[in-house]
Amino acid sequence: KAGVTQTPRYLIKTRGQQVTLSCSPISGHRSVSWYQQTPGQGLQFLFEYFSETQRNKGNFPGRFSGRQFSNSRSEMNVSTLELGDSALYLCASSSAGTGTDEQYFGPGTRLTVT
Amino acid sequence: GQQVMQIPQYQHVQEGEDFTTYCNSSTTLSNIQWYKQRPGGHPVFLIQLVKSGEVKKQKRLTFQFGEAKKNSSLHITATQTTDVGTYFCAGRFNKFYFGSGTKLNVKP
Numbered sequence: 001k002a003g004v005t006q007t008p009r010y011l012i013k014t015r016g017q018q019v020t021l022s023c024s025p026i027s028g029h030r031s032v033s034w035y036q037q038t039p040g041q042g043l044q045f046l047f048e049y050f051s052e053t054q055r056n057k058g059n060f061p062g063r064f065s066g067r068q069f070s071n072s073r074s075e076m077n078v079s080t081l082e083l084g085d086s087a088l089y090l091c092a093s094s095s096a097g098t099g100t101d102e103q104y105f106g107p108g109t110r111l112t113v114t
Numbered sequence: 115g116q117q118v119m120q121i122p123q124y125q126h127v128q129e130g131e132d133f134t135t136y137c138n139s140s141t142t143l144s145n146i147q148w149y150k151q152r153p154g155g156h157p158v159f160l161i162q163l164v165k166s167g168e169v170k171k172q173k174r175l176t177f178q179f180g181e182a183k184k185n186s187s188l189h190i191t192a193t194q195t196t197d198v199g200t201y202f203c204a205g206r207f208n209k210f211y212f213g214s215g216t217k218l219n220v221k222p
Contacts, residue, residue: 033209033210035212042202042212042213042214042215043157043202043204043212043215044212045209045210045211045212048209056208056209058209090156090157092157101162102147102159102162103147103149103157103159103204103210104159105149105156105157105158106156107155107156108156
């Protein structure tokens, strides 16, 4: 089985711009979660989607949004980028609807905001 | 709010020594998962604990879930250089709360 894929792998944006990141989960997985990883804050939960519905949301401003498509692929969008948004954005998929199964992480998208 | 605290932040050991990292939650968890992230890599699932007082072993790794389901530990016996990385716990309370991680460095 192919693993979780994320595109693009690296991205450089300017403050004020917006960005869209994509995640394709493992085939058959219906749950997708997004995390922001920074050296100072560790892994911070952004949101979780299951069957196109947002099931949980972390404590991030409204500039961060996401969605999930019928094929379980997910996108997250960050508008009006700030320097502090520079981070590794990780997507993770899992198979169980309850979310208690293990999460399989993608390689991440490294976003740099200048 | 809900938090999962993890200590220590860093641990440097000589190869062959043991290593332990601890996680504590402010509230009762549904389950706890452990992940390992190698330098430059992404978190990789190690194990999930669900039951109160559960203990699971994977070769040299021993995982425990506290009786009150508020704390957990990962113990590595006789560390090897391949154990280098950051170990994260993730507690499930509606959503996942990741600990800050323990970065393990093993000197050969």
